[in-house]
Amino acid sequence: xxxxxxxxxxxxxxxxxxxxxxxxxxxxxxxxxxxxxxxxxxxxxxxxxxxxxxxxxxxxxxxxxxxxxxxxxxxxxxxxxxxxxxxxxxxxxxxxxxxxxxxxxxxxxxxxxxxxxxxxxxxxxxxxxxxxxxxxxxxxxxxxxxxxxxxxxxxxxxxxxxxxxxxxxxxxxxxxxxxxxxxxxxxxxxxxxxxxxxxxxxxxxxxxxxxxxxxxxxxxxxxxxxxxxxxxxxxxxxxxxxxxxxxxxxxxxxxxxxxxxxxxxx
Amino acid sequence: xxxxxxxxxxxxxxxxxxxxxxxxxxxxxxxxxxxxxxxxxxxxxxxxxxxxxxxxxxxxxxxxxxxxxxxxxxxxxxxxxxxxxxxxxxxxxxxxxxxxxxxxxxxxxxxxxxxxxxxxxxxxxxxxxxxxxxxxxx
Numbered sequence: 499x500x501x502x503x504x505x506x507x508x509x510x511x512x513x514x515x516x517x518x519x520x521x522x523x524x525x526x527x528x529x530x531x532x533x534x535x536x537x538x539x540x541x542x543x544x545x546x547x548x549x550x551x552x553x554x555x556x557x558x559x560x561x562x563x564x565x566x567x568x569x570x571x572x573x574x575x576x577x578x579x580x581x582x583x584x585x586x587x588x589x590x591x592x593x594x595x596x597x598x599x600x601x602x603x604x605x606x607x608x609x610x611x612x613x614x615x616x617x618x619x620x621x622x623x624x625x626x627x628x629x630x631x632x633x634x635x636x637x638x639x640x641x642x643x644x645x646x647x648x649x650x651x652x653x654x655x656x657x658x659x660x661x662x663x664x665x666x667x668x669x670x671x672x673x674x675x676x677x678x679x680x681x682x683x684x685x686x687x688x689x690x691x692x693x694x695x696x697x698x699x700x701x702x703x704x705x706x707x708x709x710x711x712x713x714x715x716x717x718x719x720x721x722x723x724x725x726x727x728x729x730x731x732x733x734x735x736x737x738x739x740x741x742x743x744x745x746x747x748x749x750x751x752x753x754x755x756x757x758x759x760x761x762x763x764x
Numbered sequence: 765x766x767x768x769x770x771x772x773x774x775x776x777x778x779x780x781x782x783x784x785x786x787x788x789x790x791x792x793x794x795x796x797x798x799x800x801x802x803x804x805x806x807x808x809x810x811x812x813x814x815x816x817x818x819x820x821x822x823x824x825x826x827x828x829x830x831x832x833x834x835x836x837x838x839x840x841x842x843x844x845x846x847x848x849x850x851x852x853x854x855x856x857x858x859x860x861x862x863x864x865x866x867x868x869x870x871x872x873x874x875x876x877x878x879x880x881x882x883x884x885x886x887x888x889x890x891x892x893x894x895x896x897x898x899x900x901x902x
Contacts, residue, residue, distance in 0.1 A: 645860030645897060680814050691859060691898065695817045702851050724858060731854035736847070750847050753840040754833070764853045764863045 501546055503621045504571060504599060509538040517569035517595050520544075521552050521559070534559065534568075546571070546599065549609070551666035551710055553579035557588050569595040575609075575708035577616035578741025579666035582706055585744060588669050600624055609709045610722065617742075632723050633730075648724075652694050654717040655687045661711035661721055662697065667704050674700070694724075701725050703732050703749050706741040734761055772890040773899070774800045774883070775823040777815065779808045781837040782872050783829025789876030797883040800827070808868075809841025813852045816866055820856075820898050825865050825890040827882070832870040842870070862893055 508520045512535065522544045524533035530548065532555045535541050553576050556568060572580065577596055583589045598615075600622030606614035612627040636644060662668050662675060674680050674696055681693045688694075705725045712722045732738055736749035737760045747757045778784040784804050790797065801823070805811055808830025819826045828849060830842040846868065853863035869882050 641857075641860040641862065643860070644858075648859045674814060680818070689821070690901065692814075692817055692821065695855065695859070696814050698855055699813045699817070699852060702855070727858045728851070728855055731858070732851065735850055735854070750851065751844060753843040754846075759847065759850065762850065764850070764857065 500599060500602075500622050501544075504546065504597065505541050505544050507597060507620065508535065508541045508544060508569065508571070511569050511595065511597075512536075512538045512541065516567070518566045520569035520571065520597070521555055522571040523547075523550055523552070544571070547605075549573065549575075549605075549708075549710070549713075551579065551664060551708065552576050553583060553589070553666045556580065556594065557583055557669065560589050560593070564590060565593065567593050567595065569597055571597045571599060572616055573599055573601055574611065574613050574616045575706055575710075576666070577618065578613075578706035579708065581741045581744055582667045582704060583669070585746070585748065586669070591744065597621070611709070612707060630723065630726055632720065633726055636723060636727075648694075649690060651719050652690050653687050654719055655693070656717060657686050657688045657693065658716060660714040660716065664710045664714045665701075666708060666710065667706060668700075698724050698728060702728050703736070703738060704740055705729050736760060770891060770895060772798075772824040772887055772895075773822065774798070774825045774827060774887060774890065775819045776800050776802045776827040776829060776883075777805050777808065777811045777819075778802055778829040779831060779837075779842075780804055780806050782831035782835065783808070783869075783879070785873035786829070786871045786875050786879040789873065790879045793876050795876060795880040797880040798887040800883055800887075807836065807838050807841040808845040809836075809838065809843075811845060811848075813848050816849075816852060820861070820865065820896060822899060824893075824896040824899060825867070825886060827886055828866070828868045829871050829879075829882075830868070832872055835872060861896075861898065864889060864893065865896060 511517050520535045523530050524543050525545045530545055552570055556570050584591045596618045598618040598620045600619055601614035603625045606625055606628050610628050610630045615624045681688055709722050736757055738749045749757045808828055811828050816826050830845055836842045849868040853866055857863045867886055871879050
């Protein structure tokens, strides 16, 4: 079973001293929480589900202890998040050993994940990605209907900031969504579309399609549709895909020489 | 509201070195163009997409004016503007707002005539599109 293989490998790493600790999820009294496994004996309580953005935990540990070699149990999305964070100098990939695990077909379907496997695959077998069928449906609708759809969806928002807090690639200390000048405070639902469009724009070229925002949203706003569409646009405009290559230049804050525009049509 | 009654509110972000000077030149040359509101920025690269998103709450159209590529006072500020505006236009399209409500133009300080033409053209375009659905919500 995948879980046992992951445990064995983590134990192996800890015993041999490849890493000082392994970041993973730990089952404790029927609950699951992120945990830094320091001893091989502990690893028996390591579990793989539910999905949790462990890259955030890794970033926080590394910000305090940058020199310690860490292992991390990473699915495809976790690895992409680490690569994006490394581009922005939030983590140091040299001190991270990725224990890449492939997702099962059922998991991929549930997440509507297009790439349910990490590049440094250690355990499990690659399964085919799933396409989000909701995007095509929305693309066929006329603009007024689309606008109404999003207006209805965003009116449900209760401004819990859950989507931002869970996002593995959001790390700014001063978030623009908390600035009064961008989004007026103390108003629920937040201004349409300021709050959501600012957040959506910030995901351009950054979003790694983990789907955590949508899973977290208590009002079930289908956020991944919007972010996936924008990800597709960024791919078309700049031929840029997030979370693939650490050396790739970010498209939106570089010059034409560094990352050219491939297509100029709106 | 019939089309003839509709007076589009146009907000312009103009860069200090080129487009603002072009607007100035258009004024000094007594060229006629419809009323607009102008916000002067030091560089078109200063125009955060947030500004445009906020502006769309109060305006029917947003015009961003900068120096021609290669002429930017800060070397590459307008490269970033171009990329950001393109991405923002795609985003607006995705939520059902016509991306033509946001326009990016390169207007140099000597192009007063072009400035008047652009504003005329843009106003007519917005008139055809009608009032901005986001503005109507206020």
